[in-house]
Amino acid sequence: MKASKAIASFDSATGMLRALSRFLAGRDVPALGKLPAAFESPLSGLLGGLNRLPVAVRERAYAVSGWAEAIPQHRVGEVRSDALAEWVTGHYPRRRYPVIFIGSANGALVHLAAALDAAWLPQTLLLPVRRRGVAPDDPRGDLAAVGEAGRTLVASNPDLVLHHMHDPNQDRLMIAGMTYFRIKWHRLPAAYRRFIRDHLAPGGMLVGVDCTLRWPTTRIDDRYVFQFGALGDATPEEYRLGGPRVAGLLARYGSPVRRWDPPAADGDSPEAEWGTDPTLLDDIRAFAGPRGLDAQLLRFDTPxxxxxxxxxxxxxxxxxxxxxxxxxxxxxxxxxxxxxxxxxxxxxxxxxxxxxxxxxxxxxxxxxxxxxxxxxxxxxxxxxxxxxxxxxxxxxxxxxxxxxxxxxxxxxxxxxxxxxxxxxxxxxxxxxxxxxxxxxxxxDITSAAAALTGREEIVWRPMR
Amino acid sequence: MQRITVAVSGRPTVAWRIAGRRPPVVCVHGAGVSSREFRPFIEVLGRRHDAWTVDLPGFGASAGPGHPLGVRALADALVEWLAAVGLDDVVLLGGSFGCQVAVDAAVRHPGRIAGMVLVGPTVDPAARGFVRQMLRWIRNAPHESVSMAALNLADYRDAGGRRVLGAFTESLRDRIEDKLPHVLMPTLVVRGAQDRMVPQEWAEEVTRLLPAGRLAVVEDSGHMVPYRQAHALAGLVVDFLAHECAAAGAGGRAGPREQRSAR
The missing domain is CATH 3.40.1360 (Dna Topoisomerase Vi A Subunit; Chain: A, domain 2)
Structure with missing residues (x-):
């Protein structure tokens, strides 16, 4: 399966990848980088017209646009990690970069990279997978419906960890007809290694981006966790135990329940969308050391x-x-x-x-x-x-x-x-x-590093 | 509402006023029109402040010379009128071309003027030309109140075709962008969200050029905000008088305004 078909284009990592790679090619980001600027005017008028439709129709249209991006469950096993990594590196202009960031998605990091003329290779991508017949407020139903597809995905891709995410608060429109598979590389994929070898300028720097945010999860398999809820204003406790704000949300959307009943958490894991799986950082260190590359760590607790x-x-x-x-x-x-x-x-x-x-x-x-x-x-x-x-x-x-x-x-x-x-x-x-x-x-990278090192709660140091 | 007539350069100049609290706010109308379009607004603002609207010489009920007056002459006449009615430390509120007259007055006669409100300031230099302005005017028309058309026609009849055309020509000739950096008093720039005569980027540029400017956008309004959204505009003006004009009066005109808390 082509990587571009499997990966969600309406996601943080892909949106940031487009914005940065287009910037490095001297381009801006019309229509989220999906269409040429010439289409903006008619598209703006068309979508503005959509705003006049009833709320229920707009919500349906939004949900359908997400569903159209998702892949059928029976094709999940065709997704190959190498193809995904090659698709990522294919975004960047073929030239040398003084710095290459690898790790967590972050909008501020995109601007840091733009200032430094640096590339960024995400650890996490979103694979939306179609599924039917499960209400957004039924996390157990979601897990039951797509768990097998998740197992197939990790079995076919030994360098991936699957963070199956279900957030009926912020993603409730999207998850009506699909499920979120967020995949994280826990080893540097071959395409990333090639990109570093071919495109890191001599004397350049590798920076592992480590967002240490974690979230309660349920372990489904060796490399497969289920995360209920996600970073936002609702706390993990509200997702698990409910409360007035949860009941209010469910009432607003006419749900038959007033709290959710997710599978019990048995630990915590890097947050599905933003958190960094630290095993990747170990692999970056192991990759950089023998090659004499300058490897640094940029660490923060929340995006x-x-x-x-x-x-x-x-x-x-x-x-x-x-x-x-x-x-x-x-x-x-x-x-x-x-x-x-x-x-x-x-x-x-x-x-x-x-x-x-x-x-x-x-x-x-x-x-x-x-x-x-x-x-x-x-x-x-x-x-x-x-x-x-x-x-x-x-x-x-x-x-x-x-x-x-x-x-x-x-x-x-x-x-x-x-x-x-x-x-x-x-x-x-x-x-x-x-x-x-x-x-x-x-x-200059040294002045940027000095500015970041001076901040509380941000770490910039050599990888050890 | 009180009608006040005084002589300016030997000709009767007519204004309408609702007396109230200082500072006085004087509304200056746009090209070819008159204070008619401002009267509903001063009825609202007059509940809180001393509110005036004046017919510039040759427009509305005010007499003028046989030839059309330029921006500079209109600004001089405005300042002369302020002296004639004994107004000082006023806040000038210009609408459209009235902004150009008010800005010219503020730059050359700053002594009488404590603050400015520029509502739909013309002319955007990116579309300085008769045809382009006419096209913008046509595009703006659907966003105006239908009832304003009758007032416009009465104004054009009062002024006569030569003066109306003269005012439009003068608005294109005058380069407000050169004068804005010299307007030192606190200034509120107001734009109707659907104003096609004054695009958002021009309103922002006007604000940027002003040493002490601030931009406010009024929803559901085209170019003529005072007529279409009198209450919303009055709210903005009252707030501006209470915070920025009062602060500048206490702390000096051109000084940086205090950081305003979020409201």
Whole structure:
């Protein structure tokens, strides 16, 4: 099976891979990097028209678009890890890179890599798999329906660990007709080894990206775990035990239950989407050592941790180049624009999702920073009134902290979080900003490493 | 609402006022039109503040010379009128071409002006041209209130074709972007979210060029925000007067404004 058919394109890792690889080829990210910019105008109009349809129709359309990306269960056994890794490395322009990051997906890391002219090879990818007849609020049913396909996948791919994920809170539309298989390499795949050998500049650096976030899981097989729930505002305890916010969500969506009944957790594992499986880091070390490569470790406890650090790094970088430092671009999940961030002289601050907790992180960053003249906020629309989601009005209040221009960019506030035209509109709106800056020469790795080393809760050190 | 007529350069100039709390807010109309479109707005704003709207010479009920006046002459007439009615430390609220008149007045006569509100500031330099502006005007039309058309027609009748055309020509000739960096008082820029005359990127550019500007976007409105969304605009203006104008009055005009807390 072709890797491009198996891998979800509407996922954090693939969205970030597209954004970074396009940036390194000197390109921006129209329509999430899926379509040429010429299609933006008609597509924006079409999707804007979709926003006028009833909520139930929009939700259905969103769910169907996800289902269309998923592969049938009987073809899961055809997925080959090598093909997936080759598909990843095939994104990048064929040239040398001074730094290659390997590991956890992270929007702030994409901007760090863009500044350094570095490539990033993800540890985790999402394989959406179709399944029928299981309600989103039935995690046991999901496991029973696709468990065999999961076993087949790991049996056919000895270098993969399967994190079967089921989140009826944030992914409830998508999981109506499919299941999330997140696969993690626990060994450096051959394509990654080749990429490093052919494309790491002499004297270049390998950086293992280690997000240490973990989540309760149920072990199904040797390399197969089931994760119920995921990083967001709801806690693992709320997912497992329920509570008023869970009951409220289930009532809002007309579910017959008021709490979930997932399989009992028997341990914890790296979080399916963001966490790094540390065995890969051991393999990077083992690969780098005999070849005399400089291998470093970038470690943080949760994906949001890197955002203020990278934002400050960009701000200092702009100041050093004599550029204004008063423009902030707040990005969301896979809505990333490294090219436009630099072209418009915007300091990038990536948020994991649009929830109150991540908004609070941004507020704390703004509290601790010199005021911004302009704050633009992109909001990823995931179609669901999930637990702790901050409304468009809340985000608008945060944007209003700008001294001059504070706004939501490309977002129809009335339609959020079901404004599917925003996937197209956010890029269009950014590309219309009139003040432009020349793209800079790459940032020096030592100054970036020094800036990150000085942050609490971020580790940058040689791999030992 | 009180009708006040005073002589400016020997000709009667007419304004409407609802008396209230300082600072006085003076609304300046757009090209070819008059204070008619602003009266519903000052009825709302007048509940909270001293609210005025004036007919520039040759428009609405105000007499003017036989020839159309340029931006500079209109700005001079406006400032002369402020002196005639005894207004100082005013906040000028321009609508469309009225922003160009207000900005010219603020740059050359800053002494009487404490703050500015620019609603739908024209003209976007990216579309400086009669045909392009006309196309934008046509695209904007569906986003305006139908009832405003009758007021526009009455205004065009009052002003006469020559003055209307003269005002449009003058709006294209005047380069507001050159003057904005010299507007030192706190300024609120307001744009209707569906305004096709003033695209978002131009409204942002206007705000960026102002040393002490801030942008607000009003939902469900085209170019004529004061007519279409009088209550929303009045809310923004009251907030602006309470926070930014008051802070600048206490701490000096051109000084950086204090960081405003999220609301």
């Amino acid at each position: 949001q941790r890197l955002s203020p650090a990278v934002a400050d790094l960009y701000r200092t970088w702009y100041a050093d180049r004599g550029l204004p430092t008063g423009r902030l671009l707040v990005e969301s999940f896979l809505l990333l624009e490294p090219w436009w961030a630099l072209r418009t002289g915007s300091v990038p601050y990536w948020t994991v999702f649009g929830t109150q907790a991540f908004r609070a992180h941004l507020e704390a960053y703004l509290d601790a920073s010199a005021p911004y003249d302009e704050i633009r906020i992109l909001l990823f629309n995931h179609g669901t009134d999930s637990i702790g989601l901050a409304g468009a009005q809340d985000w608008r209040c945060t944007a209003a902290r700008a001294r001059k221009i504070g706004l939501l960019t490309g977002v129809d506030a009335a339609a959020y979080p079901r404004d599917f035209a925003s996937f197209v509109r956010s890029h269009r709106a950014l590309s219309k900003i009139r003040t432009r800056c020349p793209l800079p020469p790459s940032l």
